[in-house]
Amino acid sequence: MRQSDRGAELADEDRALSTAPIPENGLSGILRLLLQELSLFYSRDVNGLRLLYDLLHSPWLQALLKVYDCLQKFKEKKLVPATTHARILSHEVLELLPKASSSPEIQELRKVLQAPHCQALLSAHDTVAQKDFEPLLPPLPDNIPDSEEAMRIVCLVKNQQPLGATIKRHAITGDILVARVIHGGLVERSGLLYAGDKLVEVNGVSVEGLDPEQVIHILAMSCGTIMFKVIPVSAPPVSSQKMVYVRAMIDYWPQEDPDIPCMDAGLPFLKGDILQIVDQNDALWWQARKISDLAICAGLIPSNHLLKRKQREFWWSQPYQPHTCLKSTRCESLSMEEEDSMKIDEKCVEADEETFESEAKEEFVGNGQKFFIAGFRRSMRLCRRKSHFSRLHASMGCTCSCYSAVGAPYEEVVRYQRQPADRHRLIVLVGPSGVGVNELRRQLIGRNPSYFQSAVPHTTRSPKSYEMDGREYHYVSRETFESLMYGHRMLEYGEYKGHLYGTSVNAVHAVLDEGKVCIMDLEPQDIQLARTRGLKPYVIFIKPPNVGSMKHSRKNAKIITDYFVDMKLKDEDLQEMEELAQKLESQFGQFFDHVIVNDNLQDACAQLLSAIQKAQEDPQWVPERGFPLALNLNLVLLKTGSLIVCAKDPEYQQPLQTAVSDPLEVLTVWLQRASNTHTDLLIWLSGIFLLFPHMS
Numbered sequence: 277m278r279q280s281d282r283g284a285e286l287a288d289e290d291r292a293l294s295t296a297p298i299p300e301n302g303l304s305g306i307l308r309l310l311l312q313e314l315s316l317f318y319s320r321d322v323n324g325l326r327l328l329y330d331l332l333h334s335p336w337l338q339a340l341l342k343v344y345d346c347l348q349k350f351k352e353k354k355l356v357p358a359t360t361h362a363r364i365l366s367h368e369v370l371e372l373l374p375k376a377s378s379s380p381e382i383q384e385l386r387k388v389l390q391a392p393h394c395q396a397l398l399s400a401h402d403t404v405a406q407k408d409f410e411p412l413l414p415p416l417p418d419n420i421p422d423s424e425e426a427m428r429i430v431c432l433v434k435n436q437q438p439l440g441a442t443i444k445r446h447a448i449t450g451d452i453l454v455a456r457v458i459h460g461g462l463v464e465r466s467g468l469l470y471a472g473d474k475l476v477e478v479n480g481v482s483v484e485g486l487d488p489e490q491v492i493h494i495l496a497m498s499c500g501t502i503m504f505k506v507i508p509v510s511a512p513p514v515s516s517q518k519m520v521y522v523r524a525m526i527d528y529w530p531q532e533d534p535d536i537p538c539m540d541a542g543l544p545f546l547k548g549d550i551l552q553i554v555d556q557n558d559a560l561w562w563q564a565r566k567i568s569d570l571a572i573c574a575g576l577i578p579s580n581h582l583l584k585r586k587q588r589e590f591w592w593s594q595p596y597q598p599h600t601c602l603k604s605t606r607c608e609s610l611s612m613e614e615e616d617s618m619k620i621d622e623k624c625v626e627a628d629e630e631t632f633e634s635e636a637k638e639e640f641v642g643n644g645q646k647f648f649i650a651g652f653r654r655s656m657r658l659c660r661r662k663s664h665f666s667r668l669h670a671s672m673g674c675t676c677s678c679y680s681a682v683g684a685p686y687e688e689v690v691r692y693q694r695q696p697a698d699r700h701r702l703i704v705l706v707g708p709s710g711v712g713v714n715e716l717r718r719q720l721i722g723r724n725p726s727y728f729q730s731a732v733p734h735t736t737r738s739p740k741s742y743e744m745d746g747r748e749y750h751y752v753s754r755e756t757f758e759s760l761m762y763g764h765r766m767l768e769y770g771e772y773k774g775h776l777y778g779t780s781v782n783a784v785h786a787v788l789d790e791g792k793v794c795i796m797d798l799e800p801q802d803i804q805l806a807r808t809r810g811l812k813p814y815v816i817f818i819k820p821p822n823v824g825s826m827k828h829s830r831k832n833a834k835i836i837t838d839y840f841v842d843m844k845l846k847d848e849d850l851q852e853m854e855e856l857a858q859k860l861e862s863q864f865g866q867f868f869d870h871v872i873v874n875d876n877l878q879d880a881c882a883q884l885l886s887a888i889q890k891a892q893e894d895p896q897w898v899p900e901r902g903f904p905l906a907l908n909l910n911l912v913l914l915k916t917g918s919l920i921v922c923a924k925d926p927e928y929q930q931p932l933q934t935a936v937s938d939p940l941e942v943l944t945v946w947l948q949r950a951s952n953t954h955t956d957l958l959i960w961l962s963g964i965f966l967l968f969p970h971m972s
């Protein structure tokens with residue numbers, strides 16, 4: 277049959293379709309019957325009848341139903357293309373058109389057929405109709421010897437994306453093997469190549485004796501279809517891996533990692549990023565995707581084991597570096613020298629405890645009602661700041677990588693959606709001193725005191741005449757306070773003028789048990805301790821704006837320092853605040869769920885409210901098992917030179933304390949055993965007892 281004949285046939289069929297009677301049992305037939313029925317009632321004044329009649333009578337509904345009927349009819353038919361050469365047909369028609377009379381319709385038809393998109397459409401039609409999308413494989417040679425290994429010929433059509441596979445040379449045989457197949461990449465989606473397959477030829481070129489780089493060069497040079505001849509791996513790996521999600525606790529740049537097997541396949545990430553681990557088959561190199569970009573194919577990241585090994589190697593490579601990061605300064609107050617070196621302004625008067633505490637007015641008026649807010653002790657913030665600075669100073673003495681050597685590089689997380697019956701998540705505010713953490717907390721509680729609340733802190737000082745136990749503070753003996761501290765039931769604490777102050781886990785639970793949202797401020801070093809399954813803290817970092825903006829907004833701001841009460845912020849204080857914020861963000865940014873820049877107070881407050889609502893209502897990534905237990909192990913190097921080892925997990929009722937005499941040995945064991953399970957803790961402790969039998 278000639279092309280034009282086929283065209284005529286198509287046109288006939290086309291027309292026949294459009295004029296075909298619509299079956300009476302079709303929807304439009306039903307509609308016709310309904311209209312007949314309705315027309316009987318039309319003359320009567322029935323409510324809404326006219327509307328319904330008009331609707332059913334509307335031309336667009338009629339047309340729509342006709343289309344529906346046609347589609348139904350088509351669904352039953354198995355569609356076959358009327359022609360496989362629509363493009364040629366359109367050329368023939370275009371050649372014939374000038375011979376026909378020049379009517380406007382003919383001109384329009386010519387214009388349509390010449391339009392590039394119409395030609396592209398016809399060309400796509402022909403490709404599909406001719407089933408031209410399958411690769412053309414070369415014919416098998418006739419003389420294949422019987423001993424020939426079964427080979428697979430794989431054709432892949434290269435597009436803009438990388439192929440998604442890496443190759444390596446077998447150390448003994450020298451064969452070029454597929455090293456790994458990247459999840460979501462072209463090779464994986466084809467399902468035709470597997471890790472372990474031996475490459476024989478690439479685009480007809482034998483790879484025998486070639487270096488992997490030479491094979492990659494052949495691949496890079498080829499465009500369009502790439503043909504691989506492979507000897508398949510005897511047992512392709514079966515993927516039965518559970519999807520795991522982790523929060524990155526470090527930054528990783530594949531370009532800076534000389535050990536990565538294939539730099540182009542590396543996945544860069546920043547601390548705080550949530551990663552979906554899709555493959556852990558390789559003990560050293562995992563495959564992962566960022567949850568913010570799940571559409572792209574996975575990339576290589578170093579495994580937990582590999583990163584820890586590198587961290588340990590780095591740590592030990594600096595034997596003369598003072599590792600202050602391991603020295604706990606929790607309970608240490610500033611040394612005399614440090615205190616002396618502080619500049620004391622002549623005009624300032626060091627406030628006594630009474631002055632500090634009486635400064636803190638704990639009765640507020642908000643929403644037309646008088647209410648009481650505990651937990652705004654200035655003395656507390658001051659004493660915490662003292663220990664905070666010395667601790668920060670200590671940890672910043674070590675390099676960043678050294679600091680991370682003591683932590684897990686990845687933290688397993690799960691998606692958590694709070695249910696209405698669940699307790700609220702603890703809201704933790706963190707920020708450099710003077711940024712406005714307490715101001716924001718106070719504003720929030722002032723707005724809705726029956727919903728937001730602070731926890732009642734503990735103190736070892738005696739109550740004043742107007743104070744009530746359990747309202748301003750829980751008044752406890754030093755012994756009780758210390759047992760709470762060493763039992764890791766204190767989320768934060770500090771000492772001021774000989775008295776201990778702190779907030780216990782139970783005090784926070786008391787607020788949450790009342791169905792309220794507990795807001796507390798913490799020093800960044802204490803965040804880890806609060807990260808338990810029970811509290812599920814949502815950590816908000818309060819960040820200062822730039823110094824220029826602060827000069828403007830903080831004209832009337834006052835802070836409390838060791839030697840000033842209500843000190844006005846000077847330019848250097850603002851500068852220091854900005855610098856400290858940067859340091860906190862780079863060191864603890866992985867723990868921040870949200871960041872708010874406190875420039876305009878009202879705006880910051882509104883952002884805080886919406887962040888808290890999000891934290892309570894939207895699904896969030898939370899640590900899978902509280903926080904990694906390895907981090908709970910606190911090494912306290914006493915001034916005597918002995919080392920105290922204790923677990924800091926508040927969910928552990930009994931503190932684990934062990935005094936050992938050789939810190940170096942213990943560190944070795946500790947660094948080798950630093951992992952995330954309770955079993956590891958036991959193994960680790962047994963290691964210590966083995967090393968120091970006198971301890972058991």
Ligand SMILES: Nc1ncnc2c1ncn2[C@@H]1O[C@H](COP(=O)(O)OP(=O)(O)OP(=O)(O)O)[C@@H](O)[C@H]1O
Nearest residue numbers: 657709710711712713714715829833834875876877
């Ligand atoms: N956005 C803001 N605009 C203007 N003033 C602010 C703003 N935020 C806080 N302030 C003021 O800055 C001062 C310090 O704030 P605040 O006491 O809350 O600091 P902080 O972060 O709790 O630090 P510290 O714990 O060291 O006291 C207060 O006088 C407060 O009113």
